[in-house]
Amino acid sequence: MNTMTLYVEKDSPVHRLDPLVKLLYVFASIALTYILPEPLFIAGVLFVTLLLLVIGKVFRNSLPILTLSMFLIFSLVIVQGFFHPDNVTELFSIGPLVFYEEGLYVALVLVLRVLVMIGSFSVLILTTSPDEMVERLIKKGMSPRIGHVILSVLQLIPQMRATTSKITDAQRSRGMETEGSMLTRIKAFFPLMGPVVLNSLNETKERSIALEMRGFGSSTKKTFLNEEKQYPYNKLLAGIIIAIVILGIVWRVMV
Amino acid sequence: MSIIEVENLKYRYPDLTDLVLDDLSFSVEKGECLGIVGENTAGKSTLCYALAGLIPHFYKGAYGGKVTVNGLVVREHEIAEIVENIGLVFENPFSQMTGAKKTVYEEVAFGLENLGLDRKEMHRRIEQYLKLLDVFGLKDKNPFDLSGGQMQRVAIASVLAMEPDVLILDEPTSQLDPQGSREVFEVIEQLTEKGMTIILVEHKMEQIAQYADRVLLLHQGRQVALDTPEKIFSRPDLKGFGVTPPVVTNISKALNVRYPDSELFPVTIEAFKRLEEAK
Numbered sequence: 001m002n003t004m005t006l007y008v009e010k011d012s013p014v015h016r017l018d019p020l021v022k023l024l025y026v027f028a029s030i031a032l033t034y035i036l037p038e039p040l041f042i043a044g045v046l047f048v049t050l051l052l053l054v055i056g057k058v059f060r061n062s063l064p065i066l067t068l069s070m071f072l073i074f075s076l077v078i079v080q081g082f083f084h085p086d087n088v089t090e091l092f093s094i095g096p097l098v099f100y101e102e103g104l105y106v107a108l109v110l111v112l113r114v115l116v117m118i119g120s121f122s123v124l125i126l127t128t129s130p131d132e133m134v135e136r137l138i139k140k141g142m143s144p145r146i147g148h149v150i151l152s153v154l155q156l157i158p159q160m161r162a163t164t165s166k167i168t169d170a171q172r173s174r175g176m177e178t179e180g181s182m183l184t185r186i187k188a189f190f191p192l193m194g195p196v197v198l199n200s201l202n203e204t205k206e207r208s209i210a211l212e213m214r215g216f217g218s219s220t221k222k223t224f225l226n227e228e229k230q231y232p233y234n235k236l237l238a239g240i241i242i243a244i245v246i247l248g249i250v251w252r253v254m255v
Numbered sequence: 256m257s258i259i260e261v262e263n264l265k266y267r268y269p270d271l272t273d274l275v276l277d278d279l280s281f282s283v284e285k286g287e288c289l290g291i292v293g294e295n296t297a298g299k300s301t302l303c304y305a306l307a308g309l310i311p312h313f314y315k316g317a318y319g320g321k322v323t324v325n326g327l328v329v330r331e332h333e334i335a336e337i338v339e340n341i342g343l344v345f346e347n348p349f350s351q352m353t354g355a356k357k358t359v360y361e362e363v364a365f366g367l368e369n370l371g372l373d374r375k376e377m378h379r380r381i382e383q384y385l386k387l388l389d390v391f392g393l394k395d396k397n398p399f400d401l402s403g404g405q406m407q408r409v410a411i412a413s414v415l416a417m418e419p420d421v422l423i424l425d426e427p428t429s430q431l432d433p434q435g436s437r438e439v440f441e442v443i444e445q446l447t448e449k450g451m452t453i454i455l456v457e458h459k460m461e462q463i464a465q466y467a468d469r470v471l472l473l474h475q476g477r478q479v480a481l482d483t484p485e486k487i488f489s490r491p492d493l494k495g496f497g498v499t500p501p502v503v504t505n506i507s508k509a510l511n512v513r514y515p516d517s518e519l520f521p522v523t524i525e526a527f528k529r530l531e532e533a534k
C-alpha cells in the first residue's frame with residue numbers, strides 16, 4: 001500500500017542501518033556545516049552524504065528533490081554574489097552589476113549547507129521505513145500515542161484516496177458524471193469534498209475507539225512481536241559520528 | 256452470578272439534554288447470545304459502549320447506575336483492563352484496522368503487544384484466531400488490501416485474540432456485501448456453537464432470530480422488552496419501534512401459523528416448517 005512517505009524499499013547496507021544512527025547522522029552533518037563553515041570541508045560532508053545515497057541505491061530518487069533545490073540555490077548565488085554587505089573583491093561584472101568574491105564565498109557555503117541538509121534528510125527518509133523508525137523510537141521511550149499519531153498522519157492520504165473512490169462510485173451509481181472534461185471533474189469534485197472530509201473525521205474517531213478496545217491505553221509494559229532487530233555496527237557508527245562532531249568543535253576552537 | 260449485569264444504567268452524552276440510555280436493567284448469562292434491536296438512534300451502539308467501558312472512560316457525560324462484566328465494575332476499571340473481559344467489533348472494518356501494522360499477522364499482534372504478552376503466547380494466539388476466522392492464508396497481506404469481509408474477520412480475530420469472555424458485535428455486516436456478510440455470519444454461528452457469550456446488534460432480523468437466545472428491544476434509550484425472539488417478533492406493536500420482524504414471521508402472521516395454544520409465531524424457517532408439518 002502506498003503511504004505519504006518517500007521510503008524506497010530496497011536491500012542495501014544503508015537500509016540495514018539503525019534508524020537512530022541515520023537520525024544522528026542528519027543532525028551531525030548539519031551541525032558540522034555550522035561548526036566548520038569552510039566550503040572545502042562542507043563539500044567533504046556533502047560527498048559522504050551523496051556516497052550514502054549511492055550505497056543506499058536511492059541516489060536517483062533523491063535527484064528530483066536535489067534538482068528542485070537547485071533553483072533556490074541558483075538564486076542564492078546570484079543575490080549573494082551581487083549584494084552581500086561584505087563584498088569588496090570584484091570578480092566580474094555584467095553591465096552595471098558587479099559580482100564579488102566574498103559574496104560568492106558566502107553563497108557557496110550556503111549552497112553546500114542546503115545540499116547537505118537535503119541530502120542527509122534524503123538518506124534518512126528514503127532508506128528508512130516509517131514503521132521501523134517509529135517502533136525504534138517507541139522502544140527508546142517515545143510515547144506510543146505520539147508514535148501512532150505520526151503513523152496515522154502518514155496513512156491519511158491513502159485513506160482519503162480510498163474514501164474518495166468509494167464516494168465517487170456511489171455518486172456515479174446515482175447518475176452523477178465524474179469523468180470527462182476538466183470542467184465535469186471539477187464540478188464533481190466539490191460535492192465530494194464534504195463527504196470525504198466528514199468520512200475521514202468519522203473514521204478517525206472510530207479508529208480511536210478501536211484502538212482503545214485493543215488495549216492501546218494500557219499502562220502495562222508493552223511487548224513487541226518482532227524480535228529486536230540487530231544493528232551490528234550500531235555503537236561503533238554512532239561513536240564515529242559523535243567523535244567527528246567533537247573533533248570538528250575542537251578544530252574550530254583551536255585553529 | 257451472570258457474566259454481565261446492568262443495573263439502572265442511565266447515560267447522557269456531554270452537551271446533550273436527553274438521556275440516551277434511560278434506566279436499563281438486565282443481565283446476560285454465560286454462553287448466551289443476546290440480540291439487541293431497535294430503530295436508528297435507539298441507543299444500541301451507546302449501550303455497547305457502556306458495556307465495553309468506552310462509556311464512561313472514553314465518552315464522558317452523565318452516568319448513573321452500574322455495569323458489571325465478569326465481576327468487574329466497569330466504571331471502576333480502565334478500558335485496558337476491561338478489554339480482556341469484553342471485546343467490541345463494530346460496523347466499519349476499515350476503521351478497525353490500526354493503520355500501524357503492515358501485515359494481517361502483525362495487525363492481530365497489536366492488541367497483544369499492548370497487553371504485554373510474551374512472544375510465544377502472541378504467536379500461539381495469532382495463529383489460533385487467524386485460523387478460527389479462516390484468514391490464516393492472508394497473514395502476510397497488508398490489512399488494507401483485503402476485501403471488506405476479510406477485513407472484518409481480521410478485526411474479529413484481533414479482538415478475540417485478546418481472549419475476552421464476551422464478544423459484542425455492533426452491526427458487524429452492515430457495511431459488507433452479501434458475500435462478506437455470509438462469511439462473518441458463518442463465524443458468528445461457529446462462535447455461538449462454541450459457547451461464546453455474544454451480544455449482537457443487527458438490523459437483519461433473520462439473523463437475530465437465528466442466533467439470539469433472547470432479544471432486547473430498545474426504543475429512545477428505554478428498554479421496551481427483553482424476551483425470546485418468538486415473543487419479541489410476535490408483538491403486534493413492533494412496527495411502532497421501527498423493527499420489522501423476519502419475513503417468515505410476517506408470512507406466518509398472514510397465514511395464521513402459530514405455536515399451539517399460544518399467540519406466538521415462528522421466527523425461523525425451520526420452526527415454520529415444523530409447525531406446517533405438524534398441522
Ligand SMILES: Nc1ncnc2c1ncn2[C@@H]1O[C@H](COP(=O)(O)OP(=O)(O)O)[C@@H](O)[C@H]1O
Nearest residue numbers: 268271275293294295296297298299300301302
Ligand atoms: N458521540 C456522540 N455524541 C453525542 N451524541 C451521540 C453520540 N453518539 C450517538 N449520539 C446520540 O445518541 C443517540 C443514540 O445513538 P446510537 O447509540 O448510535 O443509536 P443506534 O446505534 O441505536 O443507532 C442518538 O440520538 C445519537 O445522535
Ligand SMILES: [Mg+2]
Nearest residue numbers: 299300301425
Ligand atoms: Mg449503531
